[in-house]
Each structure stands twice: as C-alpha cells, then as structure tokens.
Amino acid sequence: MTAQPVNGDHSPSLATRLRWFMAAKPSDHMLAMATAAASLPVIGKHLEPLGGATAMTLWGMRHVPGFWASTSKALFSPGIAEIRRAERDCTNEVVRAALTGAVPTAELDIEWPAPERTPPFWRAREHRRQVHRTSVRYGDSPSQLLDVWRAEDLPSEPAPVLIYLPGGAWVHGSRLLQGYALMSHLAEQGWVCLSIDYRVAPNHRWPQHITDVKTAIAWARANV
Template sequence: MFRRGRPFYANVSFRYRRRGNLAYMTGRVPSVTPYVKWLLRARPADYALALSVAGTSLPVVGKHLEPLGGMTAMGVWGMRLAPEAISAMTKDLLTPGKGEARRRDRASTQQVSLAALRGVVSAADLDAEWPVAGRTPPIWEALRQRPYLYRRAVHYGDHPAQVLDVWRRKDLPVQPAPVLIFVPGGAWVHGRSMLQGSALMSYLAAQGWVCLAIDYRASPNHRWPRHIIDVKTAIAWARANVDKFGGDRNFVAVAGCSAGGHLAALAGLTPDDPQHASKLPDGADSSVDAVIGVYGRYDWEDRSTRERAQFVEFLERVVVKRRIVRHPEVFRDASPIARVERNAPPFLVIHGSKDSVIPVEQARSFVERMRAVSGSMVGYLELPGAGHGFDLVDGERAGVAAHATSLFLNQVYRTATQIRAKEVI
C-alpha cells in the first residue's frame, strides 16, 4: 500500500518480463487514489526524480543511469539555493573594504588554528614550525598527480558501490600504521570520493598513515539509512582487513566533508546502534577512535530558520522520503547533535566562518553540545573567511586544515598507544 507522507516513486518497484519479442513492465504500484493525490501534490522536481529513479530499473542500461538520479537531485537542490547564494555573493562582493578583510582573514588562519588547538595538542607540536601551504587549488593538484594512491576499487561490501581506494606510502614501515577513513560529501545524493579529501589524505599518507577513501550508496536511488550503513560497513571492514595494507586495526579514525562530515560524526557517535548493527555482519566492530568533521551538517531536525526548513524539506523529498511530522524519530536518530553521549570518541570540528551552504552556526551548536556532554577532548577550528568546499579550491586553507588535523590525530594516536601499552603491562 502507499504510505502517506512519502513520494509516490518511493513506493514503486518494477520488474521486466518478456513475452516473445515484447518486453513489458510489471510490479507493485500504489492504489489509484493515493497515486492521484501524489500527482496533484507533486512538483516538477518530484516528477524528474521519479523518472530518474524508475530509469534505474531498466534492463541492461539501468545500472548506468543511476548517477542521473543524483545529478537530478543535486540540480533540484541547487536551483532552490541559487537565488539566495547569488544574492549573498553579490552583497559580499559589493561590501566596502571587503578585499582588505579577506587579506586579514587569510593572514590570521595559522594563528587562529594555533589558538584552536591550544590545550588539545601538545605544546611541543604546536610550537614546531608549520609547513608553508601551497596556493594551488587541491583539486587541480589531484587531477595532475596522486602519488599516494596505492590501490583502487577495493571492495568492502557486496554492493557495487561499496568500494574504497587505499592511500599510503610505498615504503610504509613494517610497524602497523594508524588508519583514517575518509567519507566524501555530496548532499547525500553523490557518494563517490573522486577528488575529494586529496589534500588531507596526501598529507597524512606522507606522514605514514594509511587512508581509505570510500564510496557509498546515495539517494534518490538508495534511501536513508543505507548511507550510514555503508560507512559503518567500511569501518568494520577496516577493523578486520586493513592490516593487509599495512594499517593498524586497533586505531581507525574517520573524517568527512559536508554530507561526509555528517556521516562521519554519526558513525562516531553510534557504534552500538542496534538498528545499524542488525544490517552489519555478525560480530562487526564499527567503532572509531577519533572523528574529524569538516563543514558538516549535524542537525536534521531543526527548522527554526528558512535555510534549515528548506534543508529538512530536501531530506523529506530526496533522502529520507518520509515526512518529519510523521516520522520524527528517523530525523532525530540521524542527527549527530541528538546522539552525543559521554563515551563519544575525540572530535575535531572544522568549519568556515563564511560558509553559505551549511552556516557555521551548525558547527558551533554541535561543538557546544559535545563539550557539555562528551568525556573526550573536543577541538574546534573555525577558519576565518573560509567557505563551503574550501579544501577543494583554497590550497592555503586546505594546507592549514590538513596540518591541524594531523596534529590532532597524531595526539590521539599517541595517547591511545600509550594506554594500550599500559594495559599490556
């Protein structure tokens, strides 16, 4: 039956049968009445999404059409945000003295980073000379060369989308190396790492880390919570198999940007969630030792502003495909800010002060909640003047963020190693 509050195409399943030379489509469809209601209520974007999702059911070519669903959803969301984004950009460009303010913001990046890590990272590490960050956009560097890309398309699960790339030095020491799993962003409708995270993973790989850049199933073809199930599956795979690539199975951190920041935070805060555990292999360990959230979205419930209300509507129509008024528990369970607990792992949250896609208030509220509840250290780095996706286009800020992340992670790793050594003694 058709479930109220869900898009019509979320309730349709198709099969193709052949009779002679004629192929025809059969399947489970809703009753006529709710179908008509959906047609009357649906917007042009809903029709476009329905067609893109139905196209994936086509024989032979369907699997190749799956990216179109993500492109359609991204376009729908982009068109909703475009007018406000253009208006804000125009206002920003026309503000008197804006150029001088940008130069001040950029010049203060390192000092702000030092202040953010004071008391979190050892003084000796902070006082050491910081590397000079390049100005070339990291995305162009990644297009030219990726020297630490060691192995591509390693399967961590049975679904074709469940693959990861291994980043590490070829001359990795015999001693097991700490591991970082990188979760890409893409508004939950694009789950491929591609060129994301290259600045961070290259920096850590050069220091001897093993990094795993994962892909995961994305909407609208795959409904929530398959995204977080895939992230946890990758973590469990790393706990069981990363030693094959020189990694330390006893230390696995997770990082993510944008939607990936949300997924990384949620994975770190829900290691024993029974709803997720039931979909993982028996005995799987999906816990992590540290979390890095970079311009992430940490609240799926709040509709107190127009921007947040629009975001929740996007989740309802594209990602969750359920209405929050009828299924509030789904949105609450998916909100990292609602899942904060005393036993949370160490967190480092990085956000740009000028982020127009996910306003910085998201990060501030989340960090405030973490510091009030968590028993682990919580670092917060707010980069002055940085916007959404700075790690792809701003080489200088991406370099500073990568170095700050390495200081934080190395501190956590040293502490964890010392604790394990004492336990052995």
C-alpha cells in the same frame, strides 16, 4: 559483509501516492522519474547515476541565485583582495584559538604551516601520488569501491587508519576530488587512508548508505 534485506512491506498505498503526486513540486517529480528509470529491468542499472545527477542539478539550481549574489558582491567590493589576504594570513591564529582548551597547550606550541594561496583542487594531481591502489571493491555492489592512500615505503608495523566519507548528503557523494589534501598529508605522515564511494539516494534507500560505511569498516579491519 553484505546488505541485509528490510523485513516487512512498508510500501505506500495508492491513495498515499496520489496525495503525494498532487502536492509534490516539479523537482520532486523529476527525482521520482529518475528513481523509476533506475528500476527498469536490464537498462535500469545503467541509469542509476541519473538520480544522483538530477538531485545534484536541482540542489545547484536552488543555490545559484545566492552564489551569484555573493560572487558579484565580492568582485565589486573595494579592497576585497586585501580583506581576503588578511583573512588567509590569520588562519593559524584562528585555528589555535579554536583548539585552545580542547587540545593540550604543549601540542599547540608548534610551527604551523603557511596557509595555501591556491585551492587544493589545483594540486589534485600532485596529491594523488600518494594513492596506492584505486577502485578496490569492499563489497558486492558495483558502487562499493574505495581508494587506498598510503606511502609506498610504509613499514609493516601497525599504522593509524582513516576512513574518509565524501560529502554529498548521501545523494551525490563521490570520492573524486574530495579530501585529497588531507589524505595526501596523512599518508606522508605514515597513515593509511581509505576514501570510499557509497550507494546514494534516491536510487538506494536508507539505511543502505550506513550499511556501506559499516561494510567499509569491516573491510578495513580485515585487510589493512
């Protein structure tokens, strides 16, 4: 399954471009330059990650003040360790309350696992033991890659399948370090999980992101 070309010429006029240039902010100019660099012949394909890195950097710069403010408040607030411990210990009760009414009561009457005391990031290497194959092509584009998570002793009978789409607002999504704890757990339960990369903006325009998701679904139907 390949991406279909968009019919019609919807390129903005010169006047529209000039108005945008006058009204745009420096961050918009940086993104536009990254996109233009990716369009260069020969070397453009090697500069495609520049657009995602630029967008990611700009996003981070906008959120740094709030991040430092909340971090400083947390570090210097009295009793913050006890507050966080209490919040972690009531995780299961909060989840059970949220699912009540949406999930049958009998299915909620289980022994819930204890909340993790360390971030999943620290167990990434352990989680990746469930990766069966990595960097599998599901389409024609170099960016259309996926990892297959499944148990090595998975029976040949049909298994449930999860297609995991990394977050990133279609701008800097990457399957690296995303969803590891979830997919590792599901693989242990007999699931097959596919964690996909997709083409990102601004170098790839809408709806190419959704086209990649549909291509991955088609690949899963044909190959899992």
